[in-house]
Amino acid sequence: MPTHFTNGVSNTTQGNPLYQFGMLDPTQWHVFWDDFNHEPLSTEWTITATSVGSGTSAISTPDVAGGIARITTAANEDDGLFAQTIGETFLLASGKKAFVKTRISVGDATQSDMVFGLHSTDTTPQDATMRFQFESVDGSAAIYFNSDNNTTDSDSETIATLADDTFVTLAAYWDGVANIQCFADNVLIDTMNSITIPGAEMAVGFGYLNGAAGAETTDIDYIFVANER
């Protein structure tokens, strides 16, 4: 039986215009949340696809419970797709906490390049000017967290060793001071210390490129990004 707060719940103080609002103040956080109930549209996302081999790299939302964005790749090495929101709307700042969380399943854990998180707009987000994202590079099944402010490029330890077609939940928490905590399947794996965060606005982005010939399928269950105002 849930606890019922029949008068509502509030996190505002007296004098706040939302003091009588019976829900938690949603304006205290800037939130991006996509559960992928519908296909990422090119009117909302910049989609960069490469299809040199047979087939076509594309993104879709197949009939799967819970909603997923599915990237299918054409069959050559480096075929694949990146998606990034059209606007760069997330700016990390000192004193403002931030979170990135995603759940993914990749086609080939080792022979692939992939990114999930925040980065400045770029068709090759692996080397975007500003990065605050999970990355895995071709030839390795390890996924790590990368924070780059165009001067200092910091990588975490391996946060998870990916397996083909197996879901993993990845999350990172910026404490607003100098530390980033990195989680895999909701377990703290590594804390990055003395981090200088990216100093410019970033877009939400994700993507997968083949590291070897052969069509692959990668699923993204959801992406959540939140930034304290």
Added chain:
Amino acid sequence: MQTQLTKSGAKWAIECSGGPDEGTVSKEFASQEAAEKWRRDVTLGNIEAPDLNTKPKRNRKPSGKFKGDNPKTPNKNEAWVGGKTPKKKAKTKKKAPAKKK
């Protein structure tokens, strides 16, 4: 906007597409590097993104006035950007009111 990089023979092409009311624009390049550079420059805003608006546009003279068709070039309509005459929309005929019996 969605961009799709493909290879056809020795040429590289990028097809740009947008929303449901927009068209598709294709550009060809001699090399993969040139194609990827163009795509990156468009995304970074270094060069203008292709116009995906498929609405026909009238051609204008340098003075700003509308340009007319040149009757000497039957296969080209200089009055329109791209040189093609836009298709006319089919008019829906109004039904005549039913006669009173």
